[in-house]
Amino acid sequence: MELYFLALLIFLMAFALGSGYPVAFALPGAAIITIGAAAGAGYLFAGSTDAYFHSGGPQQWLSAGVTNLRGVYWEVERDTLIAIPLFIFMGIMLQRSKIAEDLLVTMAQLFGPVPGGLGISVVFVGALLAATTGIVGATVVAMGLISLPAMLRNNYSPSLATGTIAASGTLGQIIPPSIVLIILADQLASATDQAGTARKALYKEATGEISMPSTFSVASTSAGEMFLGAFVPGILLVLLYMAYILIFALLNPKSAPAVHSGGKFDRAFWGKVALTLIPPLTLIFLVLGSIITGVATVNQAGAIGAAGALIMAGYRLAEGKGRLTYAPALMALAALGMLAFVLSNYEMNLKSANSAEDWTGIYLGVFAATVLIVSLIWSGLRVLKIENTMHGVMLETAKTTSLVFIILLGAAMLTAAFRAFGGEELVREFLNALPGGFWTQFIIVMAVIFVLGFFLDFIEIAVVVVPIVAPILLADPGANITAVWLGVMIGLNIQTSFLTPPFGFALFYLRGVAPATVKTVQMYKGVIAFISLQLLALGIVGAYPPLVNYLPNRVSFLSETAPPPKNPKLQYCIEEYTGKQIAQGARPGEAIATAKALNLSVLPKDLQKDLSESFDSADQALLDLQAAFDAENVVNTAADDYRPLQRLVRDLEKDMRKLNEEAEELRTRFERMRSEGEAEERAELEAEREVMLAEVEALKAQIPANWEEDHKRFAELTNAEQKARVTYRRNADSSWEAPAEILGVLQANEAFAGLEQELRDMRGYIEGVAENDEAAEATVEALEGKFGEVAGAGDVKSALSKARRALRVSRFDREKALESYDDAVAEYEAQKAWRAEAESLMPGLQAYLDGIRGTLGIRSQERLDREQALYMASCSAVHRDISLNF
Template sequence: MELFFLAVLVLTMAFALGSGYPVAFALPGAAIISIGLAAGTGYLFGGGTDAYFHTGGPQQWLSAGTINLRGTFWEVERDTLIAIPLFIFMGIMLQRSKIAEDLLLTMASLFGPIPGGLGISVVFVGALLAATTGILGATVVAMGLISLPAMLRNGYSPSLASGTIAASGTLGQIIPPSIVLIILADQLASATDQASSARKALHKESTGELSMPSIFDVASTSAGEMFLGAFVPGLVLVGLYMLYILVYALIKPSAAPAVKYEGQMNLQFWGNVVMTLVPPLALIFLVLGSIIGGIATVNQAGAIGAAGAMIMAGYRLCEGKKSTYLPAILAIVSLLVITFALRNYEMNVKAMSTPEDATGIMIGAFGTIGLLIALIWSGIRVLRIDNTLQGVMLETAKTTSLVFIILLGAAMLTAAFRAFGGEELVREFLLSLPGGFWTQFIIVMAVIFFLGFFLDFIEIAVVVVPIVAPILLADPGANITAVWLGVMIGLNIQTSFLTPPFGFALFYLRGVAPAAVKTIAMYKGVIAFIALQLFALGIVGLYPPLVNYLPNRVSFLSDQAPPPRNPKLQFCMEDYVSGQLAADDGKTLAAIKTAQGLNFDVLPKKMSKSVSKAVDSAEEAIAKLNEAFVAADAVEAASGAYRPQLRLVRGIEKNIRREQKHLTEMNTTLGRLPADSPDREDLMADIAKAEAHIAELQGQIPDTWDGVHETFAKLTKAENDARNKYRRNADTSYEDVAEALAAMNDTTAYLGFEEELLALRATVEAGDPKETEALVNDLSKRIGKLGATDDVKKALGKARRKLKAKTPDVEAALSEYDKAIASFENGKVWRAEAETALRPGLETYLSTIEGTLGLRMQSGLTREQALFMASCSAHHRDISLNF
């Protein structure tokens, strides 16, 4: 019956959507109807309202959608959806203020003289509008009203012209900032949590180990990372569109002729080009640059974009007046003032302590006030002229409400889908497919492409993604990143705007296109662009660094970059270290040999031993690193024969686990049935079949598997052991020597305590023990902050305890004090000797290995190292051999 009500859910939704019922109400309506029918049927015929649900009851599933949606807004770290109304406002404001129209006209005059120039200009402007607005309807309508008549008038093929405009209008869905990317990031944040749990369970089932190394875990994503990941694929798509139009125009000039600019390309013309292009490009730089540079979050960047759009609209709507550009100039000057203050002063009001700090705060306050005046001034202008601001706000509210109502409806639909076991059904179907991840992925992509013929991008993103994303992300063989999966789905969803019968870009264009452009011509025109989108999807799928590199680069170069000891960086770091050692012509080994020849006897005994061991560990680390790569080559050589057997056995074991789960459920049901129930016999027969099937599956596991697995496990263990030994030796080779040098660097501060330490004797002898104890304790703590002062600190600590006792023992305290003095004198001696005998050699040694063997001990990565890590980790690494 669960499958029956699942079918009711899907058919009800399909009927509602097909009949033209609003999507925002079709989704939750289908969920409420199906859950209500299941509850009523269960109450009448099943003995309870929860009889026909996979788990739980109707109350749980009716409230699940709203609870999940509410959780999105109450969790601070999941606030990315707040950016949606800000970007919607920005896009509508730029469209209503005719800035989009100016861009189209200017670019058409600039590109027109080359073959296919008008079409290329439409693509170029579509990309600019995508990077500033992301509002598909506004972009398509604007370009349809302005460019389509011009293209037709100049002899362009109706199919090419309409296809170019419709496809260019969809660029806003993949070029950031994009609403679909924000929604996908939000959905994938939840999906990665589920995928992480599934991968940990798989690792435990496969290896028997209770915990999975964090290096194998699934990494989450954010809206900022999605923006960065989609940036290059978006440019690839723009390049493909332009290349197609250019080639088409060269092959068939009559379909896309060059259009000569009738005016003169004089200083006025180029000034107009600059004034039209620079403001939108500056806004793109502020919005995307602030995200890429780590200066602003996606929400903050949305606020920047909304404010910038209003200032641009303020001067565009007042064009021709003397004071046209005054608010914009005031805003620019204010931003420069704020930037100057931030770069030159400490702008923390609470920490203000000097006149200079007060000056910086004052300058920043003037800049902020100026910016606020510019915003208010522009807002008043936009409100007064044709009531533009009210219209933009109303349209923003309507669009935002629609998005969030669809999100709520989709959350309810997804909850109902899970209530009837739909999610588990999809999971079982995908996991049972032969061919592993790529078969699953291709089928999911095909389903999303097919759904794009009928559903909007929001429905696909919030209904399909939560179901399939955890399954795809959990696969250790592909080991894909969440941002790559999100961009791939985003590129795929983009086709939904062009695919008939419900291609929204086609609807928008049809509404403004002249009657001479037939609908069939529009459908023909978008076919090539749909093919280009799928081709771009293939390019990005085959070369993941197109998506992964830029987010990695920004992350590794930021102030919040992961430390070098981060587990996920270790394989790439070892590749880097190996390459550096191979390219240094033996300088590192020579430095190690030189350090081994130093006489460490001048150091304290414990330190001498640790430093000597550290230098020897450096040589051992290089040997273990070479062993690790030799072992890795052995694993790679053996994996060709081992991997097919691993997939076969893991597949059989997965089927066994599924059958055992089903068997457990049947045994539970059997235990609940009355002894005289007529269903017992059939159920017992099913149990016998399941047990026989499990035995049959277990018999399919090759007899040689245990031996093969054990042999391969020894190879992987040898590699892991060598890598772990390399890491331990590398850390020791740097850390202990660095501690010794740090102690030498503290010599001046160390000697500074001598006078205070010697003067302490008189206080101990004559002072009040309790007061003296506090002085000794304070001195002990301050000396203890320096390196290699444990002996002094320990002796002072004992003296303090003698003074702190119920019956203070001053004589014993003085005895311990004398030991502290003796230790201090010994420290002076070895520090003086080490300064000349060891410091130069140890400094040379550390400077030589700090970028290789000492890399893990550094506080952060250098630019060169960060770029290498970004490139290396941008590729997906198969980790299935560890499962």
């Protein structure tokens, strides 16, 4: 029965949207009405308000909707949504201050002499505006008002002109910073948690293991990673647009002629180009660069963008109205330069400031911050006074932000209702039942999103559809896609749907400002080529995931917070890198052989043993690495025959699992039927359950007889590969640890020798200290601490520690203290002797460590070097199939 109410929910939503009812009220309204109708029908016809819900009751799902509403703004983890109003303010400020218009006019003059130059300039400016606004409607309207008349006046084809403007306006959906990407990141963050849980359950069912290795987990994403991931696809799309316009103009010169403005490309013109182009590019660099480099979070970058737009608007609106036009902007630049200087040269933490130099830096920083604040206030007052621009910008920002968040809240209610009637489970079952695995599911989902884009805004799609389908797609171990790749693909798809006739939003926006001479059919024709280009870009990004994954990985691995080399997720790529380095000429074997020839007799026996074992481990690690590669090749060869069998059995098991779940639901239902009037229905349900169980047995009979044996044999192969890799990692770590530790001990010889006199003076102190001297223990403890800082001096430190405890006032024992002190001196003398002789080993040990650092020793480093980090970024950017482990 719940399916009828699910259909009612969808009908009500579609009817409300189709009748022009505001989206912000259509979504929650449909949810509340449907939940109320189901509760009322259940009370009237079944005696329970919970009867027609998939699970729970109306109170639960209404409260779930309210919980979802709170989750949009209440959870700390979702604070990236704060960036939305900041980026909206930035975009509207740049448009209202006519900076966007200046860009279009100047770029049109610059590109005009090129065939199709006006169209190329529109794409270029569209990309710049996309990187500063992310608002499709505002961008399309602005470019439609400014560029379309100029293009038509210069005999451009109406189809090409309108198609170029509409397509360029939608770039704000994918080029960061984009509101779409922020919302998608927010939704995917929770979707990855669900996907991770589903994958763990799948692993447990397939292998019987309680815990799943972390290397198979689903990684989450963030708005910053989404921005980085979308950057290259966005540039790819811009280049495709420009290439198409240029080729079209060369083939049809009359439809996209070159335009000569008549002006000269002199110093004044280039100065105008610089003044028009450099500030927006600088703002884009500050916003995106601060995110990419990790200097600022997405929220902080939004604040940077809003402040920058305000300063730019301040001098643009004041042009020709006074001599101090650029004063606020110059003040801001000077203040930023001073802040950068003091941050890089002074300690700016108030709590740790303890010198005159530190306070000088703080005073300079306060002064620079004050100058920056003054420049912002000055610019703000200008924008407020001139044409009351600030009022209009704030009003539009408030309207747009309210629209976004109200739709978010309404979509949260709709999602709760959709789940209340089993919609989420229905979608999951439908997708899981599709033949062809992940890619069939993915294509169906993308097709649905594409069609929904005709009717719904990107916010509704992101908030309603993504939470339902994303966990299913992310959980698939065969594709093993990343959340950032899925988010960018959805973003590209949503952008495509903005152009598609007859419902594309960009077409509606452009139709509203286009002259009557431009026919709607011409607009539809114009966008077809750009839709094809967007689909081509979607296909390219889908076929080559590194276009999305590489840049976020690169930034992550090169950052100060990069994962350490021992991170489990990096091990496969580290071993691939090590094997490649050895194949390309790295010779760790030579370093090992040279190290084995060192005279270790000068060392204590325990250290001799440790070093010898490390060198043997290094030799063994090279053999283990090759064994791991050989085992991998065996697995890959066997997988060709095993994979079809595994897929067949897993599909059968999936069908069996679904039938068992349905049978369990039926059992629960008929066990609750205890009255005589329900006896007939109970018997029908029992019979239906028996049929399902029979189907389960029939499916079980279809599992090939050789499955258990083949599965066990293949599992032995994968276990052998994993064992070889684990053995390699253990020996590789062992090959580094002891030599590095002993070299560190020898490098500390000077510090060790520097404590000799202080150690010898300690005897006289102990002999003369008074029994009730509370400072005695602290005095010995200070020397103890100094030895503790010297590598390898732990035995001396331990003996001093015993002497210190013997000098404690509560149990003072001078004789015992002197005895422990003598032990410390004896240990010191012994170490002093062998340390001096062992110094000759230092060059050999250093050469050994240098020889294996880039191969066997990678895991033991504190962080990856640049070459290794770039390789890890490239290797991790590829989606690796892990389904054979499930």
